[in-house]
Structure formats: structure tokens, C-alpha cells
Amino acid sequence: MQAAQDGLTQVLAWIGALTGTVALLWDIYKWRKSGPKIEMTVSPNMVVATPGVGVNHTPHIGINVTNTGTARTTLKTIGVTCYASWWKQWRKKASKNFVVIDTGPYCRPLPHILEIGEEWRPFLPQESLLDKIDKESRIFFQLWHSASKKPVSTQLIVSRN
Numbered sequence: 516m517q518a519a520q521d522g523l524t525q526v527l528a529w530i531g532a533l534t535g536t537v538a539l540l541w542d543i544y545k546w547r548k549s550g551p552k553i554e555m556t557v558s559p560n561m562v563v564a565t566p567g568v569g570v571n572h573t574p575h576i577g578i579n580v581t582n583t584g585t586a587r588t589t590l591k592t593i594g595v596t597c598y599a600s601w602w603k604q605w606r607k608k609a610s611k612n613f614v615v616i617d618t619g620p621y622c623r624p625l626p627h628i629l630e631i632g633e634e635w636r637p638f639l640p641q642e643s644l645l646d647k648i649d650k651e652s653r654i655f656f657q658l659w660h661s662a663s664k665k666p667v668s669t670q671l672i673v674s675r676n
Contacts, residue, residue, distance in 0.1 A: 548585075549584075549586065550584055550585060550586045550662055551585070551629070551631075552583045552584030552585075553580060553581070553582060553583075553584070553660055553663075553667045554580070554583055555578065555579065555580050555658050555668075556578070556579045556669060557576060557579075557656045557669050557670075558576070559576055559671060559672070559673040560641065560673070561574065561576065561577035561641075562574065562575070563621060563638055565621075573640060573641075574641040574642065575638040575639060575640060576638070576640075576641045576644065577636065578593070578636065578637050578638075578656065579634060579635075580635045580667075581634050581635075582629045582633055586631065587628055587631060588660045588661050588662040589628050589660060590626060590628075590635060590659075590660050591626050591660060592614060592615075592658075592659045593615040593656065593658055594612065594614050594615065594657040594659070594666065595611075595614075595654065595655070595656055595657075596611070596655045596657060597610050597612075597648050597649070597654050597655075599649070599653075600651075601653065610652060611647070613647070615639060619638050619639055619640070621636070621638045622637040622638070623635065629660070641673075645673065654670065655670050656669055656670075
């Protein structure tokens with residue numbers, strides 16, 4: 516009888532240890548995944564159409580920033596980094612760096628608090644930016660926000676004649 520109770524006690528101890536470990540790992544996973552999650556896309560050659568005003572046929576770079584996380588964050592700065600080649604990009608040797616000061620008349624200025632599920636969409640004049648960049652450059656837009664030390668980065672792919 517004593518051997519059966521010892522076996523049952525040992526099984527229950529293993530079940531308790533296993534479920535406690537799984538619960539701890541699950542809490543660590545939830546903690547790592549919580550907070551703001553910023554997704555950014557950059558689209559060239561956008562034409563801006565404003566109801567009641569008309570169409571602005573000047574090409575713009577459209578930026579779409581979405582917070583798909585579980586907390587709000589403050590968008591602080593947009594930057595543009597250009598690399599002459601993939602090798603220089605890998606070595607983090609930028610040929611040019613820019614900071615976007617004016618996000619244009621079509622969106623709220625920076626800094627901006629981005630709530631959960633909210634989108635922020637600036638449109639930047641394309642020609643004024645691309646005139647300063649070599650045609651062969653790899654162009655990346657970075658967005659700094661208050662919940663991370665590293666910027667969110669995405670590449671702008673534009674075909675130029």
C-alpha cells in the first residue's frame with residue numbers, strides 16, 4: 516500500500532512540475548510578445564487625391580504605419596538611409612542619411628501617439644528626395660518609436676528611368 520502511495524505522489528509531483536514549467540514558459544512568451552508591434556510599408560509613385568480639392572499628380576512616397584501590438588507607442592522620427600550596395604548595407608556603411616522633418620500636409624506631425632490598431636499615413640514628395648540619391652542606391656526608411664531602441668526599417672523599391 517505504501518509503494519502505491521509513493522508512486523502516486525511521485526506522478527503527481529511530476530505533473531505539478533511540468534504544468535508549473537509550462538505556465539512559466541507561457542508567461543515569458545506573453546511578456547516577450549506584449550507591447551506595441553509596428554508594421555511599416557513604403558510605396559513610391561503615389562498620387563494624392565483629396566475630396567473637394569482634386570488630384571495632385573506630383574508623385575509622392577506613401578508610408579503606412581500600423582500598430583498591431585497590445586500597447587500604444589509614440590512615433591518620434593522618420594529617417595532615410597542609402598547604401599551603395601548590399602555589401603555596404605551588410606557592413607552598415609551608409610552613403611547618405613536623411614531625417615524627414617516635415618511629414619507633409621496630409622497627416623498628423625511627429626511626434627505622434629499611435630494607439631492600438633491605429634494607422635498613420637504620411638505622403639512625402641518623391642522627386643525632392645530621390646534627386647539627392649544615386650540611382651543605384653538601396654533606399655531604406657526607418658521609423659523610431661518610444662517602445663524600442665532600434666528603428667522599424669523597410670526598403671523602398673522604386674524604378675527610375
